[in-house]
Amino acid sequence: MRDDTTIDHQTGDAPLPGDGTPYRYQAVERHVTAMVEAGAIGLGDRLPSLRTLSANLGVSISTVNQAYVELERKGVIESRPRSGFFVRRPAVRLPRTERAESGRHDGPRPVTRSGLIQTVLESVGRSDIVPLGVIAPGVELLPRKELSRIMAAVVRDDPARAMGYAPIPGDPELVRQIAFRSMEHGMATAPDEPVVTAGCMEALYLALRSVCRAGDTVLIQSPTYYCFLQLLETLGLRAVEIPSHPDGGVHPADLDRALCAYDIAACVLAPNFNNPDASLTPDAAKREIVSILARRAIPLVEDDVSTDLHFTPTRPGTYKQFDRAGLVLLCSSFSKTLAPGYRVGWMLPGRFRQKVLEIKATTNVSTSAPAQMAIAEYLRQGRMERHLKRLRTAIERQMDTMQLHLGRHFPPGTRVSHPAGGAVLWLQLPGGVDSVELFFRARARSIGIAPGAIFSTGDGFAGYIRLSCGAPFSDTLHHGIRTLGQMASAMLGGE
Amino acid sequence: MRDDTTIDHQTGDAPLPGDGTPYRYQAVERHVTAMVEAGAIGLGDRLPSLRTLSANLGVSISTVNQAYVELERKGVIESRPRSGFFVRRPAVRLPRTERAESGRHDGPRPVTRSGLIQTVLESVGRSDIVPLGVIAPGVELLPRKELSRIMAAVVRDDPARAMGYAPIPGDPELVRQIAFRSMEHGMATAPDEPVVTAGCMEALYLALRSVCRAGDTVLIQSPTYYCFLQLLETLGLRAVEIPSHPDGGVHPADLDRALCAYDIAACVLAPNFNNPDASLTPDAAKREIVSILARRAIPLVEDDVSTDLHFTPTRPGTYKQFDRAGLVLLCSSFSKTLAPGYRVGWMLPGRFRQKVLEIKATTNVSTSAPAQMAIAEYLRQGRMERHLKRLRTAIERQMDTMQLHLGRHFPPGTRVSHPAGGAVLWLQLPGGVDSVELFFRARARSIGIAPGAIFSTGDGFAGYIRLSCGAPFSDTLHHGIRTLGQMASAMLGGE
Numbered sequence: 002m003r004d005d006t007t008i009d010h011q012t013g014d015a016p017l018p019g020d021g022t023p024y025r026y027q028a029v030e031r032h033v034t035a036m037v038e039a040g041a042i043g044l045g046d047r048l049p050s051l052r053t054l055s056a057n058l059g060v061s062i063s064t065v066n067q068a069y070v071e072l073e074r075k076g077v078i079e080s081r082p083r084s085g086f087f088v089r090r091p092a093v094r095l096p097r098t099e100r101a102e103s104g105r106h107d108g109p110r111p112v113t114r115s116g117l118i119q120t121v122l123e124s125v126g127r128s129d130i131v132p133l134g135v136i137a138p139g140v141e142l143l144p145r146k147e148l149s150r151i152m153a154a155v156v157r158d159d160p161a162r163a164m165g166y167a168p169i170p171g172d173p174e175l176v177r178q179i180a181f182r183s184m185e186h187g188m189a190t191a192p193d194e195p196v197v198t199a200g201c202m203e204a205l206y207l208a209l210r211s212v213c214r215a216g217d218t219v220l221i222q223s224p225t226y227y228c229f230l231q232l233l234e235t236l237g238l239r240a241v242e243i244p245s246h247p248d249g250g251v252h253p254a255d256l257d258r259a260l261c262a263y264d265i266a267a268c269v270l271a272p273n274f275n276n277p278d279a280s281l282t283p284d285a286a287k288r289e290i291v292s293i294l295a296r297r298a299i300p301l302v303e304d305d306v307s308t309d310l311h312f313t314p315t316r317p318g319t320y321k322q323f324d325r326a327g328l329v330l331l332c333s334s335f336s337k338t339l340a341p342g343y344r345v346g347w348m349l350p351g352r353f354r355q356k357v358l359e360i361k362a363t364t365n366v367s368t369s370a371p372a373q374m375a376i377a378e379y380l381r382q383g384r385m386e387r388h389l390k391r392l393r394t395a396i397e398r399q400m401d402t403m404q405l406h407l408g409r410h411f412p413p414g415t416r417v418s419h420p421a422g423g424a425v426l427w428l429q430l431p432g433g434v435d436s437v438e439l440f441f442r443a444r445a446r447s448i449g450i451a452p453g454a455i456f457s458t459g460d461g462f463a464g465y466i467r468l469s470c471g472a473p474f475s476d477t478l479h480h481g482i483r484t485l486g487q488m489a490s491a492m493l494g495g496e
Numbered sequence: 497m498r499d500d501t502t503i504d505h506q507t508g509d510a511p512l513p514g515d516g517t518p519y520r521y522q523a524v525e526r527h528v529t530a531m532v533e534a535g536a537i538g539l540g541d542r543l544p545s546l547r548t549l550s551a552n553l554g555v556s557i558s559t560v561n562q563a564y565v566e567l568e569r570k571g572v573i574e575s576r577p578r579s580g581f582f583v584r585r586p587a588v589r590l591p592r593t594e595r596a597e598s599g600r601h602d603g604p605r606p607v608t609r610s611g612l613i614q615t616v617l618e619s620v621g622r623s624d625i626v627p628l629g630v631i632a633p634g635v636e637l638l639p640r641k642e643l644s645r646i647m648a649a650v651v652r653d654d655p656a657r658a659m660g661y662a663p664i665p666g667d668p669e670l671v672r673q674i675a676f677r678s679m680e681h682g683m684a685t686a687p688d689e690p691v692v693t694a695g696c697m698e699a700l701y702l703a704l705r706s707v708c709r710a711g712d713t714v715l716i717q718s719p720t721y722y723c724f725l726q727l728l729e730t731l732g733l734r735a736v737e738i739p740s741h742p743d744g745g746v747h748p749a750d751l752d753r754a755l756c757a758y759d760i761a762a763c764v765l766a767p768n769f770n771n772p773d774a775s776l777t778p779d780a781a782k783r784e785i786v787s788i789l790a791r792r793a794i795p796l797v798e799d800d801v802s803t804d805l806h807f808t809p810t811r812p813g814t815y816k817q818f819d820r821a822g823l824v825l826l827c828s829s830f831s832k833t834l835a836p837g838y839r840v841g842w843m844l845p846g847r848f849r850q851k852v853l854e855i856k857a858t859t860n861v862s863t864s865a866p867a868q869m870a871i872a873e874y875l876r877q878g879r880m881e882r883h884l885k886r887l888r889t890a891i892e893r894q895m896d897t898m899q900l901h902l903g904r905h906f907p908p909g910t911r912v913s914h915p916a917g918g919a920v921l922w923l924q925l926p927g928g929v930d931s932v933e934l935f936f937r938a939r940a941r942s943i944g945i946a947p948g949a950i951f952s953t954g955d956g957f958a959g960y961i962r963l964s965c966g967a968p969f970s971d972t973l974h975h976g977i978r979t980l981g982q983m984a985s986a987m988l989g990g991e
Contacts, residue, residue, distance in 0.1 A: 127663065169617065345864075369864035
């Protein structure tokens with residue numbers, strides 16, 4: 002999945018040949034995991050000594066040690082004093098999620114998931130709930146001190162700018178930084194195209210209000226982020242769903258068929274690591290989709306919020322970068338990477354910029370100035386890329402650990418997504434387990450999850466759940482996953 | 497207009513008997529202004545010496561001196577070395593604005609002012625435009641250092657709270673503080689009723705979306721804040737206007753007649769210091785209006801954003817305080833008093849709280865956490881009332897100065913409002929001066945004003961302009977007013 006070749010800073014080793022992980026200890030870790038999964042080393046078996054494995058793999062002893070420590074942290078192996086390391090349990094990874102066939106359905110539907118979604122959203126900002134439901138990076142992974150120090154400095158240095166209204170399109174320095182980053186990501190963005198918003202949600206809201214009217218039909222991929230559905234519902238829009246394939250994202254042919262069959266006012270698509278199924282639409286398909294939509298002059302609202310969390314060596318492309326007609330409204334934010342609570346996101350609204358500004362002005366005039374200034378300064382100081390690199394590594398590790406624990410605690414027959422980015426896992430529960438029922442049982446024990454039902458207007462995902470991997474793995478999360486697994490097993494047994 | 501009896505801290509004098517201004521020097525100032533206005537002292541005349549006036553009025557010499565300095569600052573008198581103070585110009589105050597009869601019209605109208613309004617709004621956050629168009633308190637009047645210091649402290653002390661999502665209804669401490677202040681202002685607010693929003697505009701937006709659907713008709717007072725009209729337009733709502741009387745606000749009988757004639761989904765009313773005409777609806781009328789609406793179960797969206805800027809000794813009442821049915825959605829903010837750019841406002845949404853939260857969640861999830869925390873802490877430290885008192889005094893003085901300069905520079909026949917609160921003046925230009933034309937001419941010279949046409953769906957206010965008094969009086973403002981006056985005179989002469 003990855004093929005960059007960063008040197009392991011802790012050991013100084015060169016990368017293992019043929020393995021694409023950025024750190025050598027991770028390559029060792031995968032090597033050992035593969036041996037366990039293949040049954041080459043069984044439950045209770047002793048692992049090769051540090052010295053032996055070091056010699057066999059041609060890496061330093063400290064690298065092997067780091068890999069063993071990591072595997073112990075994940076619960077795969079355990080150290081016994083004066084005896085070495087032993088396999089604690091088989092490192093079972095669940096098989097991949099499959100596409101729910103019954104999730105496909107025909108015709109526009111009114112959206113009516115609001116009640117359940119609101120119940121799920123009640124855990125936003127609540128620290129008493131095990132954070133597997135709402136996606137937000139654990140605050141431990143965010144540059145808290147750095148950003149807080151910058152915030153303190155910018156409001157002190159320029160209190161007038163912090164207290165006065167920012168211009169409607171956003172703080173000029175932040176607009177400049179966003180335009181610059183977008184160009185770096187391959188998009189032909191004019192320096193004044195970006196519009197700063199209060200998070201990606203507001204960007205999506207502004208985009209939909211700019212291109213649709215109540216009663217219109219919007220094409221979405223299925224499953225899709227539940228907040229879109231709630232947004233469609235509150236705006237009185239109807240949805241036509243086309244499948245999101247776990248391994249290929251949106252197929253242009255599916256889109257084309259839907260456009261022929263229905264009067265579609267706009268599309269809402271996630272280019273990469275679609276929330277919840279982590280599907281990625283290949284760049285060739287993106288290009289084709291943009292071209293199909295351009296022929297019909299249909300706007301595309303692009304939710305690009307997950308792309309910065311790619312585990313792939315390079316950043317996958319966006320729909321926007323293939324857009325020549327100004328029909329793509331790219332929406333993104335700093336909420337999944339830098340500071341959820343600051344509520345700062347942005348749009349590249351293409352030809353709809355004036356309309357977007359009009360709606361922004363009548364929604365809340367402009368975005369909170371201190372938050373914009375702090376993030377602008379953070380970007381200006383060039384801190385973002387280093388932070389993102391650290392964050393991606395951390396989230397990939399968390400996801401890896403979660404997958405191992407899911408394999409240990411969930412009933413046989415459970416399947417899970419194998420994402421190449423993003424911060425969520427999408428679980429397909431074995432037959433008979435209703436995710437809404439599981440959601441309410443978990444909630445009664447202060448565990449937050451997102452039931453599959455809220456990710457579609459249809460019933461295709463009744464047996465799925467989405468788990469957030471944003472928070473660093475902890476005893477609380479471990480306990481939460483064990484409890485969920487037990488509940489799912491009990492429900493499978495008819496309880 | 498005022499009858500509290502604060503001691504003048506600079507002179508230690510007791511108040512002048514029979515005068516209601518809080519400071520003795522202001523009483524002296526009014527006494528002198530009255531003499532000038534009455535013609536008792538004419539242009540070029542010498543004023544009584546400090547000693548004489550001090551003896552006559554029974555106040556200290558320093559109090560008289562302070563009054564003279566203030567009058568000199570306003571351009572009413574001038575000091576000549578070794579000669580004393582002289583009347584520089586007659587202190588002409590323009591007569592009061594009258595109600596534009598042609599502003600009344602029948603039947604719901606679609607709202608179509610958006611283009612012009614957006615042109616007016618383009619000056620938001622721009623420091624290169626003379627700030628007479630957009631209302632915002634001058635940053636010099638805001639507790640910049642205090643609030644910036646608090647912001648720096650709260651993000652440093654609790655970075656996790658600042659970076660994580662705030663709960664959808666708002667930061668709990670801020671919600672508590674807002675509930676407490678609302679109770680102090682006579683409203684029966686439950687501790688968990690407030691919903692924090694990104695400014696008053698967002699509160700109004702959430703309120704209208706919670707109680708209306710596209711195509712509905714909303715009753716508004718005329719003239720009304722132009723951003724309401726733009727909001728109605730973007731939400732596809734129609735407007736029925738009833739008169740806002742400069743001296744009595746909204747008459748219950750007018751409201752009742754409109755409700756009988758049209759199918760009204762909701763009302764939007766400003767209880768006090770209506771923007772732009774500064775009208776105040778008496779509390780008895782408020783009570784009657786709330787009761788008429790309760791009989792028909794029609795929601796009332798109350799824009800309470802100006803009330804904190806009362807020059808009256810006590811805070812006038814709100815519609816909300818007479819509401820027993822939960823039909824009033826009070827909307828307000830800290831933007832006109834504390835920190836416009838922070839974008840923090842609130843609602844007391846009554847029985848519509850759930851719906852409001854649903855729309856807030858799909859608009860931008862929650863309000864920027866650092867801004868909420870800083871304002872919560874500012875309130876918690878009990879700093880707000882002292883600041884408001886200072887701010888009100890400053891704005892009243894600015895308005896006073898503006899009125900004198902308007903009298904000096906605008907053509908005869910011009911009328912102006914005499915507000916008891918708020919931060920705007922409403923000018924009625926003599927016949928033949930078109931305010932939209934004046935707006936564009938002023939804009940070409942980087943002077944911002946708000947033309948009357950944008951405050952109504954009808955044509956009744958084509959000859960009015962609104963001037964903001966938020967910024968401290970300065971040479972720039974003086975120059976702006978003089979230029980505007982010259983332009984108006986030229987237009988009156990047919991240029």
